[in-house]
Amino acid sequence: MKGLREIAPYIPGLQPQEKRMIKINTNENAFSPSPRVAAALAAFDAGELRKYSSLDNGDLRAILAKNNGILAEQIIVGNGSDDVLALAFLSFFNSSDKVIFPDLTYGFYRVWCDLFRIPFEEIALTENFELRTADYLRENGGIVIANPNAPTGIYKSLAEIEEIVKQNQHVVVIIDEAYIAFGGETALPLLEKYDNIFITRTFSKDAALAGLRVGYGIGSPKLIGIINAVKNSYNPYSVDMIAEKLAVVACEDVAYYAKTNGEIAEIRDWFSAELLALGFEVLPSLTNFVLAKPVGVSAAELYAHLQAKKIYVRYFGDKVRIADYLRISIGKQAEMVEVLMAIQEIL
Numbered sequence: 001m002k003g004l005r006e007i008a009p010y011i012p013g014l015q016p017q018e019k020r021m022i023k024i025n026t027n028e029n030a031f032s033p034s035p036r037v038a039a040a041l042a043a044f045d046a047g048e049l050r051k052y053s054s055l056d057n058g059d060l061r062a063i064l065a066k067n068n069g070i071l072a073e074q075i076i077v078g079n080g081s082d083d084v085l086a087l088a089f090l091s092f093f094n095s096s097d098k099v100i101f102p103d104l105t106y107g108f109y110r111v112w113c114d115l116f117r118i119p120f121e122e123i124a125l126t127e128n129f130e131l132r133t134a135d136y137l138r139e140n141g142g143i144v145i146a147n148p149n150a151p152t153g154i155y156k157s158l159a160e161i162e163e164i165v166k167q168n169q170h171v172v173v174i175i176d177e178a179y180i181a182f183g184g185e186t187a188l189p190l191l192e193k194y195d196n197i198f199i200t201r202t203f204s205k206d207a208a209l210a211g212l213r214v215g216y217g218i219g220s221p222k223l224i225g226i227i228n229a230v231k232n233s234y235n236p237y238s239v240d241m242i243a244e245k246l247a248v249v250a251c252e253d254v255a256y257y258a259k260t261n262g263e264i265a266e267i268r269d270w271f272s273a274e275l276l277a278l279g280f281e282v283l284p285s286l287t288n289f290v291l292a293k294p295v296g297v298s299a300a301e302l303y304a305h306l307q308a309k310k311i312y313v314r315y316f317g318d319k320v321r322i323a324d325y326l327r328i329s330i331g332k333q334a335e336m337v338e339v340l341m342a343i344q345e346i347l
C-alpha cells in the first residue's frame with residue numbers, strides 16, 4: 001500500500017495488573033489524590049455529559065492562574081502534559097534549524113521530532129549527567145529542557161536556566177517542569193522578563209492523577225494564542241468534563257499535596273542515603289525517583305531479581321549510557337523498606 005507511515009513510538013514502562021505488587025516504574029505518585037477528588041467524582045452528575053466539555057477550560061485555568069500568581073491568558077490546558085508538549089513542538093518548532101535537547105532526557109522529545117519531521121540534535125550530558133549551559137548557546141531552532149531532568153532526576157539552577165532563555169530569545173525554550181513540585185525552583189519568574197519561555201506541568205506526578213490525563217503549559221499570551229490555534233485545528237475538546245472538574249478540586253487542596261509531596265521528598269532522601277550506604281552510585285534527585293547504579297550485581301540482574309518478587313522498577317537496557325542503572329520511583333515508606341530488603345538479598 002502507498003503512503004503508510006512507520007515510526008518508532010515512545011515505549012512507556014510496564015503496566016502490570018497484579019493485586020499485590022510494588023509498582024515503582026513510571027514515577028506515579030505514591031499517595032492517593034486529594035480526598036476532595038473522590039468526593040467530587042462521586043458527586044458528578046452524569047447527565048452533564050450530554051454536553052461538550054469546556055472549550056477554554058476557564059475554571060481550571062482560573063485556579064491555576066491563582067495558584068501560580070499569573071494570568072489565565074498565560075495558560076493552556078491539555079490531555080496530559082504529553083498533549084501540551086506535542087502541541088508545543090508542532091506550534092513552536094517550524095524552522096529548518098535543529099531543535100536541541102539532552103541525549104538523556106524524556107524519550108518523547110525525540111519521538112515528537114520524528115513524528116512531526118522536526119530536525120533535531122541530542123546534546124550529550126556531561127559524564128556526571130549534568131547539562132552544560134554553554135552547549136545551549138549555539139545556533140538552534142528551539143530548546144527543550146526537562147528540569148529536573150528525567151530519567152536522571154538532576155535539577156539545574158534557575159540562574160542557569162535563565163542564562164539559556166536569555167541567550168536564545170530568537171527561539172522558544174520549553175522547560176518541562178513535570179517534577180518541579182518535589183524540590184526544585186520553578187522558572188515561572190522568568191515569564192516577567194522573557195516571552196520566549198514555555199513551561200509545561202502535569203497533574204500526573206505531583207497531583208497523583210496520572211490516570212486523569214491533565215497537564216498544562218504556561219507562556220506569554222502571544223505563545224498561548226499560537227498554541228491555542230494549533231490545538232483548535234486538531235482536537236479542541238481535548239480535556240473531558242470530568243477531568244477538568246476533578247483537576248479543579250485537586251488544585252483547591254494545596255495543603256494536602258504539600259504534605260504528601262513533602263513526605264515523598266523525605267522518603268527519597270532517606271532511600272538514596274540507604275542505597276549510598278550499600279555502595280550504590282545514586283544521582284542527586286529533586287524528583288519522585290532516583291537513578292542508581294548497583295554494585296556487586298548488574299542492573300539487569302537486579303531488575304530481574306526484583307521483578308521476580310513483583311517489584312517493578314525501570315531498566316533502560318537499550319540506552320548505553322545508563323544501561324548499568326535502574327530508575328526507581330519513590331513509593332511509600334513501607335514499600336521502600338521492602339525494596340531495600342529485596343535488594344540486599346542479592347548483594
Ligand SMILES: *Cc1c(COP(=O)(O)O)cnc(C)c1O
Pocket residue numbers: 027079080081082083106146150176178201202203204205210214215
Ligand atoms: C511524566 C512526564 C511527562 C508526561 O506527563 P503526562 O502529563 O502524564 O502526559 C512529561 N514530561 C516528563 C519529563 C515526564 O516525566
